[in-house]
Amino acid sequence: MQAGHTPIIVLNGFQAVKEGLITCEGLSERAITPLFEDLIKNRGVIFSNGHVWKQQRRFGLTTMRKLGMGKSMAELWVQEQASQLVEYFALQKGRPVDPWECLLHSVSSVICKAVLGHNFSFGDKKIPEIYHSMDDIIQYVAHPLHFLYFVPPKWMSRIIGPPRKLFNAFQAAIAFAKEEIRNHEKKGRSDDPQDFIDFYLNQMDKSKDDPTSTYNEGNLTISITDLIGSGVDTTAISLYWTLLYMAAYPNIQANIQKELDDVLGPSHVICYDDRKKLPYTNAVIHEVLRFSSIISSTFRQCTKDMVVQGFLIKKGTIVSVNLRTAMFDPEYWETPDQFNPNHFLDEDGNFSCREAFISFSAGHRVCMGEQLARVELFIIVSSLFQAFTFRAPEGVQEMNLNREMGFIVRPHRYTICATPR
Known part of the structure; x- marks a missing residue:
């Protein structure tokens, strides 16, 4: 397709997506419009490329592993949030409630604990304010206005300038990150770093004489917003979709609850290893994803000439990788347009993941927070359905399953009733 003078190649279907992201290894660079070049200035992880991206991503992955993401420490944090969610729904006593804010708080608490060293109390206005700022930035990537910045020469974007809402959101997110950095600096350096900012500040000290180092406050500031923005939005929205689907498909919800009751019992504290004993529950979570x-497509730029599906794509070409078409490819899914947990179960009822399942993307830019997201989704979903049955409010004949389109696809806001089991 054509965006002004800029040709964009679109990869559709799993085979094309697989070749583009994994086999050819030529799509490791993010396609950045002049607008985001001016705002981000090749900093952080999400909107950076080249040496900066490689060093920042490698450090981010290593540090999050040190902090226990996907392991015992993160599991304890997630179990605590799952317990608080159960308490929250119990207090509603079956009344209709929109679960978005409580899910958002639970997910943000886990990532904030890892990145900032602390979380925010439920009801604290700071989290929703910062979330909305970061969400405005992420959602603008797919906004039609954003594509106008492909059209004119680069200098034209400086005349047009960033949209005021985007600029204000960006400034708010940067101010939040800098405030957290200042608070850490006041405490001084620690030989026992407790969070991402601690580790990063120590790394800045270690590499201050290295001319190739990209460890500086600018990259730290953007990395904080990257980690929180990407770590909260996708997981919270996936949980929001899960409750909606289960209210819409009560038979599937009942099957989850039967498996939980038969295998674990009502008082068992859910841990991530339990997924091995709960194939149906695990299958439902994957089918929700x-x-x-929720991530329909991603834009990349070719780092070299490459051939995909027999077509030559030249170095520098912008490529739109349509992830959704892989997840709905009829060559790999028996009933792609139906919600069907059997997509992830073999003939014996054991969990089996499909090659075409790329909810967390694939290749060099696969989601950094994949393991943490998997832990959060499994523990929180299992804990909630162990304790409650979720249903539509009285008088609602059918839950609205339509999608609000954007860079991250979400359901329309809804209310739901949680009945204690």
Whole structure:
């Protein structure tokens, strides 16, 4: 397709997506419009490329592993949030409630604990304010206005300038990150770093004489917003889709609860290893991720000439990788347009993941927070359905399953009733 003078190649279907992201290894660079070049200035992880991206991503992955992401420490944090969610729904006594804010708080608490060293109390206005700022930035990537910045020469974007809402959101996110950095600096350096900022500040000290180092406050500031923005939005929205789907498909919800009751019992504290004993529950969570496909596509730029599906794509070409078409490819899914947990179960009822399941993307830019997201989704979903049955409010004949389109696809806001089991 054509965006002004800029040709964009679109990869559709799993085979094309697989070749583009994994086999050819030529799509490791993010396609950045002049607008985001001016705002981000090749900093952080999400909107950076080249040496900066490689060093920042490698450090981010290493540090999050040190902090226990996907392991015992993160599991304890997630279990605590799952327990608080159970308490929250119990207090509602079956009344209709929109679960978005409580899910957002629970997910943000886990990532804030890792990145900032602390979380925020439920009801603290700072989290929703910062979330909305970061969400405005992420959602603008797919806004039609954003594509106008492909059209004119680069200098034209400086005349047009960033949209005021985007600029204000960006400034708010940067101010939040800098405030957290200042608070850490007041405490001084620690030989026992407790969070991402601690580790990063120590790394800045270690590499201050290295001319190739990209460890500086600018990259730290953007990395904080990257980690929180990407770590909260996708997981919270996936949980929001899960409750909606289960209210819409009560038979599937009942099957989850039967498996939980038969295998674990009502008082068992859910841990991530339990997924091995709960194939149906695990399958439902994966089907939610497939069917909702909240990240529809991602834009990359070729780092070299490459051939995909027999077509030559030249170095420098912008490529739109349509992830959703892989998740709905009829060659790999028996009933792609139906919500069907059997997509992830073999003939014996054991969990089996499909090659075409790329909810967390694939290749060099696969989601940094994949393991943490998997832990959060499994523990929180299992804990909630162990304790409650979720249903539509009285008088609502059918839950609205339509999608609000954007860079991250979400359901329309809804209310739901949680009945204690």
